[in-house]
Amino acid sequence: MVKFFDYVQEDIPLVEERMREQSNGHHPDLAMALNHLLSAGGKRIRPATCLLVGRMLNADLDRTITLAAAIELLHTATLVHDDVIDGALLRRGNPTLNAQWSPGATILTGDFLFARAAKLAAETESIELMKVFSKTLAVIVNGELTQLFTSKGLVNRDDYFNRIYAKTASLFEISAYTPVYLAGGDESLLENLRTYGYEVGMAFQIMDDILDFTSAQSKLGKPVASDLRQGLVTLPAINYVENNPDDPDMQRILENNRGVDEVTIQRVVAAIRESGAIQAALEEAREFVNRGLAALELMPDYPQKAALEELALFVVNRQL
Numbered sequence: 218m219v220k221f222f223d224y225v226q227e228d229i230p231l232v233e234e235r236m237r238e239q240s241n242g243h244h245p246d247l248a249m250a251l252n253h254l255l256s257a258g259g260k261r262i263r264p265a266t267c268l269l270v271g272r273m274l275n276a277d278l279d280r281t282i283t284l285a286a287a288i289e290l291l292h293t294a295t296l297v298h299d300d301v302i303d304g305a306l307l308r309r310g311n312p313t314l315n316a317q318w319s320p321g322a323t324i325l326t327g328d329f330l331f332a333r334a335a336k337l338a339a340e341t342e343s344i345e346l347m348k349v350f351s352k353t354l355a356v357i358v359n360g361e362l363t364q365l366f367t368s369k370g371l372v373n374r375d376d377y378f379n380r381i382y383a384k385t386a387s388l389f390e391i392s393a394y395t396p397v398y399l400a401g402g403d404e405s406l407l408e409n410l411r412t413y414g415y416e417v418g419m420a421f422q423i424m425d426d427i428l429d430f431t432s433a434q435s436k437l438g439k440p441v442a443s444d445l446r447q448g449l450v451t452l453p454a455i456n457y458v459e460n461n462p463d464d465p466d467m468q469r470i471l472e473n474n475r476g477v478d479e480v481t482i483q484r485v486v487a488a489i490r491e492s493g494a495i496q497a498a499l500e501e502a503r504e505f506v507n508r509g510l511a512a513l514e515l516m517p518d519y520p521q522k523a524a525l526e527e528l529a530l531f532v533v534n535r536q537l
Contacts, residue, residue, distance in 0.1 A: 235286035239333035273521035274400035287337035294330035381422040389418025416509030426451035456494035
């Protein structure tokens with residue numbers, strides 16, 4: 218267990234239990250689905266961030282646990298819908314709900330999780346927090362629509378960074394700064410915490426996109442270069458295209474999206490691995506983390522501050 222979890226190791230199970238409670242009194246298959254989703258694992262980095270900040274600011278623990286559960290349940294709901302959109306049958310090596318249920322049933326389960334996440338957010342009894350929660354959900358959905366209608370086959374840094382903010386960093390952001398609303402505390406800390414969450418969240422997704430190229434399928438729990446197979450160009454591939462604009466294999470992928478044979482995909486993956494594209498992406502991820510650490514450095518020396526620094530460094534040093 219990574220050391221920063223030591224501060225919250227007793228709280229994370231309480232967050233998961235609060236998430237599981239959301240199916241109580243509802244259709245039994247919803248309880249089965251929620252248990253399946255939570256049992257599939259996950260690093261719980263978002264709840265850990267929220268809990269560390271909550272403890273740092275001396276926010277009410279029960280309300281912080283509720284907030285952490287709301288954010289993680291929102292994240293879980295987005296994954297359920299993502300798997301339907303992508304036609305994914307595996308996540309973290311386990312069958313998705315989409316692989317076991319009809320698309321309609323899977324989408325309705327995701328809708329249920331969104332609703333219960335909103336209920337948990339409301340139970341924090343913070344109007345400001347509820348506004349942020351609603352806004353973040355809109356950002357996530359808008360990002361998904363942009364990805365579906367605009368981003369396929371597009372080699373564009375601005376598009377990429379906007380996508381990963383909507384998909385990932387927005388949730389890290391609210392994990393880091395919304396506990397301020399529960400602490401009844403110093404809103405002068407809010408912008409530093411918002412910056413920390415944003416920068417670390419961006420780095421987290423870049424690292425996911427790096428691991429999508431560098432890890433084996435057995436560790437990924439899904440095909441290598443899964444985004445590229447769908448025509449979505451992530452940072453390692455952007456770096457590669459910028460330095461190899463005439464690569465015919467890459468051009469075929471960008472023009473044909475899912476209609477490219479496996480041999481071509483494997484050639485492109487090998488070429489990206491052998492180039493400096495992955496190292497360049499890693500350096501950019503570290504730059505994001507360094508900016509997050511700089512924002513954190515401006516804050517008072519709370520005991521949990523070192524744990525948040527360690528969490529940020531874990532993000533860019535992690536492996537599957």
